[in-house]
Amino acid sequence: MNPIAETVVNTFKTEYNTIPKLYFSPGRINLIGEHVDYNDGFVLPAAINKGVYYAVSANETNKINFFAIDFDEKISIEYTAVEKSAGWKNYVLGVVNEFMQLNKNISGFNCAFSGNIPIGSGMSSSAAVEGGLAFALNEIFNCGLSRKELALLCQRAEHNFPNMKCGIMDQYANLNGKKDQVLLLDCKTIEHRYYPLVLDQHSIVLINSKVHHELVNGEYNLRRKWSEDGLKVLQANAGVQSFRDDGIAEKLEACKNDMPAESYDCCKYVMEEIARTKKAVQLLENNDLAAFGQLMNATHEGLSKLYRVSCEELDFLAAYTLTRSNVLGSRLMGGGFGGCTINIVQKDSVDQFIADITAAYQQQFNIQAEAYIVETSNGVERIEF
Numbered sequence: 001m002n003p004i005a006e007t008v009v010n011t012f013k014t015e016y017n018t019i020p021k022l023y024f025s026p027g028r029i030n031l032i033g034e035h036v037d038y039n040d041g042f043v044l045p046a047a048i049n050k051g052v053y054y055a056v057s058a059n060e061t062n063k064i065n066f067f068a069i070d071f072d073e074k075i076s077i078e079y080t081a082v083e084k085s086a087g088w089k090n091y092v093l094g095v096v097n098e099f100m101q102l103n104k105n106i107s108g109f110n111c112a113f114s115g116n117i118p119i120g121s122g123m124s125s126s127a128a129v130e131g132g133l134a135f136a137l138n139e140i141f142n143c144g145l146s147r148k149e150l151a152l153l154c155q156r157a158e159h160n161f162p163n164m165k166c167g168i169m170d171q172y173a174n175l176n177g178k179k180d181q182v183l184l185l186d187c188k189t190i191e192h193r194y195y196p197l198v199l200d201q202h203s204i205v206l207i208n209s210k211v212h213h214e215l216v217n218g219e220y221n222l223r224r225k226w227s228e229d230g231l232k233v234l235q236a237n238a239g240v241q242s243f244r245d246d247g248i249a250e251k252l253e254a255c256k257n258d259m260p261a262e263s264y265d266c267c268k269y270v271m272e273e274i275a276r277t278k279k280a281v282q283l284l285e286n287n288d289l290a291a292f293g294q295l296m297n298a299t300h301e302g303l304s305k306l307y308r309v310s311c312e313e314l315d316f317l318a319a320y321t322l323t324r325s326n327v328l329g330s331r332l333m334g335g336g337f338g339g340c341t342i343n344i345v346q347k348d349s350v351d352q353f354i355a356d357i358t359a360a361y362q363q364q365f366n367i368q369a370e371a372y373i374v375e376t377s378n379g380v381e382r383i384e385f
Contacts, residue, residue: 001385004114005053008069009385012055012112015067020055020110021140022385025132026377027051027115027123028173029204029342030333031182032292032299033277035307037167039227039270040188040242042277045169046197047177047377052115052128056136061108066092069114079108084161091129094161098153099137106141118370121208122334126162127170130154135175135380147175147379148190165221177379184281188242195284197376202289202328203350205343207357208370209313212338220335223307227270230263243270262308269306273299293329293344297322300331300341309336316364317341320357327353340372 001009005022012020026047033043059065065076068088075089082097084090092111099106113132117125134150134157137143145153154171158164172185176192183192234240237258238251245251248271256264276295283292300318304310310318314332318341321330326346333342345353354371361369 002053004116005383005385008053008055008112008114011067011069011114012057012110015112016057016059016065016110018057018059018110020057020112021136022383023054023056023132023136023380024383025052025054025115025128025135025380026174026177027117027125027128028170028177029123029206029374030169030173031342032280032295032331033169033273034299034303034331034333035223035309035336036243036270036273036277037169037185037187038165038224039167039231039274040244041270041274043167043169043185043187044182044195044277044280045173045177045185046182047173047379048123048374049377050115050117050123050372050374051377052113052117052125052132053383054111054113054132054136056109056111056133056140058140059108059110063108064096065108065110067112069112079106088129090161091126091158092133094157095130095133095137095154097161098157099134099143102143102153104141104143106137106143109137109140111136118208119212121206122332122336122339123206124170124174124334126158126164127154127174130157131171131174131380139382148172151175152190165224173379175379177377179376179378181376182284184277188244195281197284198287199289199344199347201347202344203347204374205345205350205354206333206340206372206374207317207343207354207361208340208372209311209317209338209361210367210369211311211313219309219337223266223309226260226263226266230259230267233259233263234267243267243274265306265308269302272302272306289328289344293327296329296331296342296344303332303336307336311337313338313361313365313367314341317357317361317369320360324353
């Protein structure tokens with residue numbers, strides 16, 4: 001058994017003196033399609049082999065008990081008295097609240113969890129926390145929700161308790177990922193299609209900048225508002241329905257002077273990123289990783305200059321790769337303002353790439369970056385032990 005999984009199971013047995021069910025809830029990467037999931041766009045994520053392990057069992061009481069092993073913190077509350085809290089508690093309590101809102105017949109349970117997704121890295125630790133618990137409760141209490149319904153439940157949980165107005169991508173990838181595949185998710189229709197991820201002589205390497213700027217109630221939600229405000233102008237002045245309309249580029253230019261500069265820039269980025277993501281799928285089908293990598297570079301430029309969710313550290317990491325022939329593409333991944341860059345790196349030079357880029361980053365910022373070589377994974381699933 002995985003060492004983290006073993007710790008979770010043993011901790012659960014010690015804390016609650018019973019045998020749990022064990023689940024793995026993965027983090028995610030997103031190859032391309034950033035900040036468009038809440039703008040009716042397309043995204044191309046995959047679940048990964050880093051995540052959160054959950055041990056859960058019903059306890060036949062009215063109490064829900066959580067033990068967050070990584071924080072060495074516990075909470076115990078009657079399941080009918082769930083309310084907003086703070087920090088990690090909001091993510092698990094928000095999930096319970098959404099089951100209650102659906103009038104699902106859940107009752108008391110015990111839970112312990114731990115993971116290996118660095119917080120603030122852009123690998124979506126919050127969705128892994130939400131999805132693992134939601135999947136477990138759905139199974140244990142026979143709620144009958146599909147994986148799609150669970151993803152939407154987790155999205156509502158993040159909206160309503162932590163107040164992060166996220167799109168659907170993170171939760172959807174967490175629950176619907178498949179090993180060795182990426183999924184093209186249409187965030188307007190909430191439908192997906194799988195595509196094989198053939199890396200051959202390349203690896204996916206994440207470089208964690210080790211800087212993180214708080215997103216909740218801040219810059220993330222502001223970017224969403226700028227995009228929405230711009231779309232409202234397009235709808236009112238140009239008859240646009242969504243950022244996916246034909247002729248959107250010309251209509252955006254015609255309305256440029258009718259909206260604030262920040263809204264125009266955000267709309268321009270969203271429009272261009274949707275087009276890039278659609279093109280990226282064609283390149284994957286043709287196994288053209290080199291051209292795919294160029295699209296990743298263009299995405300970073302848009303995220304930095306138009307959507308303005310990058311930072312000095314991420315820009316440095318992305319720019320460093322542009323002169324490296326062993327790197328096909330690089331960009332910031334996730335909400336931004338810190339976290340990781342995602343890089344497609346020639347497999348036989350991964351170690352040297354990591355050594356070089358972390359040394360350069362250390363010299364520039366006096367920060368020791370971390371590197372993770374990640375592989376694709378299945379979505380949330382139960383583990384027998």
